[in-house]
Amino acid sequence: MSLVLRGVDKRYGAVTALDSVDLEVARGSRTAVVGPSGSGKTTLLRVVAGFDRPDDGRIVLDGTVLHDGIQHLPTHRRGVGVVMQDGALFPHLTVGENIGFGLPRETPDRARRIATLAEQVGLDASMLPRRPDALSGGQQQRVALARALARQPRLMLLDEPFSALDTALRASTRQMVADVLGAAGITTVLVTHDQAEALSFADQVAVMAGGRLLQAGTPRELYFHPRAPLVARFLGDAVILSATVADGVARCALGAVPVSDRAARGQRQIMLRPEQLVVAEGGAVRGVVEQVAFNGPFCSIALRLPAHPEPLALRQSALAPPAPGTEVGLSVQGVAHVFAAEAGAAG
Amino acid sequence: MTAIPVVAVGDEDGVYARPMPWLRLRPSPRLLVAGAALLVSLLMLLPLGFVAGMGVQAGWQTVLVLVVRPRVGELLVNVVALVVLTLPLATALALALAWLTERSDIPGARLWSALAVAPLAVPAFLHGYAWVSLFPSFHGLGAAVLLSVIAYAPFLYLPIAAMLRRLDPGLEDSAGSLGLPPWRVFTRVVLPQLRLAICGGALLVGLHLLAEYGLYGMLRFDTFTTAILDQYQSAFNGVAANMLAAVLVLLSLTLLGGEALLRGTARYARLGGGAPRPATRTPLGRLTHPCLAALVLLQVAALGVPGVTILRWLVAGGGAVWQAAEIGPALASTAELAILGAVTATLLSVPMAWLSVRAPSRLQRVLEASNYVVGALPGVVTALALVTLAVTALRPLYQTTFTIVLAYALMFLPRTMLSLRAGLAQAPVELEHAAASLGRSPLRAVWAVTARLAAPGAAAGLAMVALGITNELTATQMLAPIGTETLATRFWSYTGELDYASAAPYALIMVLLSIPMTWLLYVHSKRTAGR
Numbered sequence: 001m002s003l004v005l006r007g008v009d010k011r012y013g014a015v016t017a018l019d020s021v022d023l024e025v026a027r028g029s030r031t032a033v034v035g036p037s038g039s040g041k042t043t044l045l046r047v048v049a050g051f052d053r054p055d056d057g058r059i060v061l062d063g064t065v066l067h068d069g070i071q072h073l074p075t076h077r078r079g080v081g082v083v084m085q086d087g088a089l090f091p092h093l094t095v096g097e098n099i100g101f102g103l104p105r106e107t108p109d110r111a112r113r114i115a116t117l118a119e120q121v122g123l124d125a126s127m128l129p130r131r132p133d134a135l136s137g138g139q140q141q142r143v144a145l146a147r148a149l150a151r152q153p154r155l156m157l158l159d160e161p162f163s164a165l166d167t168a169l170r171a172s173t174r175q176m177v178a179d180v181l182g183a184a185g186i187t188t189v190l191v192t193h194d195q196a197e198a199l200s201f202a203d204q205v206a207v208m209a210g211g212r213l214l215q216a217g218t219p220r221e222l223y224f225h226p227r228a229p230l231v232a233r234f235l236g237d238a239v240i241l242s243a244t245v246a247d248g249v250a251r252c253a254l255g256a257v258p259v260s261d262r263a264a265r266g267q268r269q270i271m272l273r274p275e276q277l278v279v280a281e282g283g284a285v286r287g288v289v290e291q292v293a294f295n296g297p298f299c300s301i302a303l304r305l306p307a308h309p310e311p312l313a314l315r316q317s318a319l320a321p322p323a324p325g326t327e328v329g330l331s332v333q334g335v336a337h338v339f340a341a342e343a344g345a346a347g
Numbered sequence: 348m349t350a351i352p353v354v355a356v357g358d359e360d361g362v363y364a365r366p367m368p369w370l371r372l373r374p375s376p377r378l379l380v381a382g383a384a385l386l387v388s389l390l391m392l393l394p395l396g397f398v399a400g401m402g403v404q405a406g407w408q409t410v411l412v413l414v415v416r417p418r419v420g421e422l423l424v425n426v427v428a429l430v431v432l433t434l435p436l437a438t439a440l441a442l443a444l445a446w447l448t449e450r451s452d453i454p455g456a457r458l459w460s461a462l463a464v465a466p467l468a469v470p471a472f473l474h475g476y477a478w479v480s481l482f483p484s485f486h487g488l489g490a491a492v493l494l495s496v497i498a499y500a501p502f503l504y505l506p507i508a509a510m511l512r513r514l515d516p517g518l519e520d521s522a523g524s525l526g527l528p529p530w531r532v533f534t535r536v537v538l539p540q541l542r543l544a545i546c547g548g549a550l551l552v553g554l555h556l557l558a559e560y561g562l563y564g565m566l567r568f569d570t571f572t573t574a575i576l577d578q579y580q581s582a583f584n585g586v587a588a589n590m591l592a593a594v595l596v597l598l599s600l601t602l603l604g605g606e607a608l609l610r611g612t613a614r615y616a617r618l619g620g621g622a623p624r625p626a627t628r629t630p631l632g633r634l635t636h637p638c639l640a641a642l643v644l645l646q647v648a649a650l651g652v653p654g655v656t657i658l659r660w661l662v663a664g665g666g667a668v669w670q671a672a673e674i675g676p677a678l679a680s681t682a683e684l685a686i687l688g689a690v691t692a693t694l695l696s697v698p699m700a701w702l703s704v705r706a707p708s709r710l711q712r713v714l715e716a717s718n719y720v721v722g723a724l725p726g727v728v729t730a731l732a733l734v735t736l737a738v739t740a741l742r743p744l745y746q747t748t749f750t751i752v753l754a755y756a757l758m759f760l761p762r763t764m765l766s767l768r769a770g771l772a773q774a775p776v777e778l779e780h781a782a783a784s785l786g787r788s789p790l791r792a793v794w795a796v797t798a799r800l801a802a803p804g805a806a807a808g809l810a811m812v813a814l815g816i817t818n819e820l821t822a823t824q825m826l827a828p829i830g831t832e833t834l835a836t837r838f839w840s841y842t843g844e845l846d847y848a849s850a851a852p853y854a855l856i857m858v859l860l861s862i863p864m865t866w867l868l869y870v871h872s873k874r875t876a877g878r
Contacts, residue, residue, distance in 0.1 A: 051780050075783035076792070082784040088777040092799050101795075102785030144781075151786055 002027035002187040003048065003155055008057030010043050010211075017043040018054065019211040025204065027062070030178065030188045031216075032202035034195055034234065040211040041191045045157050048189065049082050050075035062154050081148030081156045081186075085163060087140040089132035095143050096128035102151040117146040122176055138169045145177060149184065156181055158190040162197065174201060195235045199223060207231045224273070225260065225337050232271050232337075237313050239272045243336075250336055253308035255284050260335045270336040274300075277314040279322060283329025287312070289322045303330065376789075377706055384698035388714045391721045391757055394732035398596055401589040401735070413590040418574070422591075426570050426598065428488055430556050433495045434549050440496060440645075441503035441548065442541075447638060449511040452628045454635070459642055460508065464501045464869045466649040468861040470818040471498040472561025472839070473854050477656035479565050480847045491568040497649045498562065499555050503548035505872045510544040511537070512873075516626035529629070543610060550606040557599055558725035560821040561839065571595040572727045572821065579731065579825060589735065592728045599724050656847075657854050664848030673837065674852060681833040684823075685813040687748070688755030692763040693809050695756055700767035705776060715764075722761030729757050730822035751826040758822060759812040766811070770804020771797070807867065814864040818857055 003025040010018040058068035206216035226232035243252035448460040737745035782792035841850035
């Protein structure tokens with residue numbers, strides 16, 4: 001493991017920002033920390049960077065203790081790179097000077113290193129003498145990344161670095177960052193409130209809420225097998241139903257649905273993703289279409305079932321959507337996820 | 348790393364040491380800064396505490412005898428009349444100038460706008476000198492009001508013009524579309540939005556009216572400030588002077604309170620990032636020439652009279668008035684005091700400015716506000732407190748550079764604090780964090796980033812205060828070490844002897860020194876308003 005957090009607590013007055021957080025990040029991997037605002041994800045990043053001091057717990061990076069109550073390594077000795085939401089470029093320095101800020105003056109070939117770093121993040125050399133305010137948002141984030149890369153950090157912390165960019169630029173910048181960090185083999189922690197970004201960027205996703213780390217795992221694991229309904233809902237639309245589970249089958253408003261956990265039994269909550277519900281003529285369950293919303297690539301359908309109080313959300317190709325008011329059949333693809341008994345009750 | 352008692356704790360990663368929580372030692376720079384800010388604030392409160400202390404010491408009976416007497420009544424009538432007449436006139440003049448330069452199609456609007464600020468380059472007492480030497484019988488309330496309006500209207504013009512530029516023209520367009528004729532748009536939409544600018548500017552002018560010594564001394568118009576100085580210079584009567592100072596403090600506090608009351612709680616939030624397009628200028632039509640004539644007349648009074656007077660006396664005096672043996676040392680000691688005072692004020696304002704940007708809290712806001720209130724008190728109060736304190740308790744400090752520099756620092760600290768605060772606001776803490784993550788230690792991060800970014804603001808404040816000290820007369824006269832003559836005190840003693848020609852070189856130097864700062868002030872107000 002590269003980065004290890006154990007029982008990290010942080011309080012600001014009466015507010016508990018981090019509540020005994022445990023997290024492990026494998027060397028060279030990319031972890032995304034997601035959660036709603038106020039969940040503690042940025043605080044987590046700040047205590048790892050050393051901007052804030054945890055009240056308790058321990059943080060270790062590649063065997064070096066960053067914080068454990070006895071030792072507290074200040075930020076500038078941690079070897080941790082940080083890219084902040086707005087880039088935090090120094091307005092009084094040129095782009096080149098910003099990139100070279102962390103390089104010691106006596107670095108051999110300093111100018112060439114700066115040029116190489118700029119090239120690495122896809123910045124034109126003509127931008128080096130400019131002031132940061134002459135750059136677009138995407139370019140500023142590239143400068144911030146090059147600046148952080150210059151010190152060859154062991155760990156890169158990204159604090160919502162793409163949130164200020166427009167949608168098209170966001171995807172391409174994200175890909176560029178993933179490529180550059182992947183090529184350099186730098187362990188990365190990304191903080192974001194955008195679940196799609198987290199799922200596509202990371203090898204590991206950690207979901208936080210109320211200062212607690214609810215679950216960490218691979219994107220697939222979290223998406224299809226969330227530990228709690230809260231995690232399920234945060235990572236995407238979810239159809240959550242009450243069911244009686246026995247012998248690998250859940251009996252619910254959708255009829256008999258196979259479940260992933262064959263050992264589960266009793267009164268439980270199960271979850272399906274909207275894309276698992278497919279409108280099909282021969283479907284065993286029938287319902288009435290209440291609403292159809294066109295979203296471009298797909299349409300969202302609200303379907304009312306006779307045996308369920310709330311309409312179900314499902315997704316279908318936008319090519320031939322059913323008309324509101326019509327009765328359609330429904331079939332379930334794949335298996336449903338069964339929440340643990342206590343998690344279902346809590347959610 | 349600090350060596351502190353630990354207990355061993357085990358978990359799945361093995362055993363590691365954990366400090367006993369109640370013994371965790373954290374060096375807190377914030378606490379040190381807060382302590383420093385508190386000390387400076389207490390120092391700032393010294394003059395006020397002193398006035399109160401003198402009153403308590405003298406006893407209620409003595410205070411009554413000294414305060415309730417015809418002389419105080421006369422002064423009160425003078426000062427109230429001065430304030431009540433000057434403020435509306437100056438506001439009306441500033442409003443007219445601001446509207447002409449910002450919203451009308453008057454030819455040469457930019458030039459007139461610069462000229463509207465230009466009287467600030469002429470210290471108020473130079474206006475007095477110019478008019479009195481031209482018209483020797485120019486005295487009394489009318490003269491005082493006229494010259495006060497001319498000298499201080501720029502303090503109202505600057506914020507009003509800046510606000511006029513920032514107003515969203517869309518509001519006026521909507522008002523017009525709702526059927527309001529132009530003049531109703533001005534009174535119902537524009538004027539209410541200018542209220543904050545008018546209140547702030549009027550307060551500043553009012554405080555100057557209370558604090559000014561040289562101008563009213565020239566015009567033989569008695570105010571509390573001139574009376575305190577006379578009392579101090581003729582017969583040093585500590586208690587009597589201090590009771591006059593107490594009344595002056597009450598008047599200043601009344602102005603501050605009145606401004607707060609008038610300003611109300613209204614804040615005109617602007618939506619969006621400033622005016623999206625410039626407001627349309629109203630054509631003056633046939634009024635163009637009368638307006639131009641009025642502007643020319645005003646500038647003749649505001650700049651022509653001092654300019655012509657200084658030149659006239661310089662020509663009359665010829666080479667004889669340029670006494671290098673006098674001017675040189677005066678320039679040197681002025682520079683010394685100005686730089687020492689400005690640097691001290693800047694240094695003293697660092698802790699509070701830092702706290703107010705980086706770690707604001709309720710207590711900090713109260714302390715900061717108290718600094719502004721104390722800084723708003725007339726310099727004569729501060730000077731009197733320091734003189735009395737030095738004479739009675741700290742004799743070795745009497746008439747030393749230390750005392751006068753301290754007085755300057757206390758008087759001008761709010762100005763350096765404002766500039767520093769604005770400078771520090773340019774350097775968000777995230778930039779320091781970024782520097783730390785790039786390997787800079789906390790102190791080096793502050794130096795490489797925050798200090799660089801705050802420097803222009805701090806330098807502007809420093810220069811402004813240095814200029815203020817250069818033109819300062821009241822505290823300088825009371826506190827300057829024996830034998831130390833500044834430009835202002837030399838000028839003052841020559842005019843006191845009616846030797847206007849010998850005073851002229853000092854007047855010229857003071858004006859020349861003031862021009863760059865006035866220009867800076869003008870440019871700065873344009874730039875901030877443009878944002």
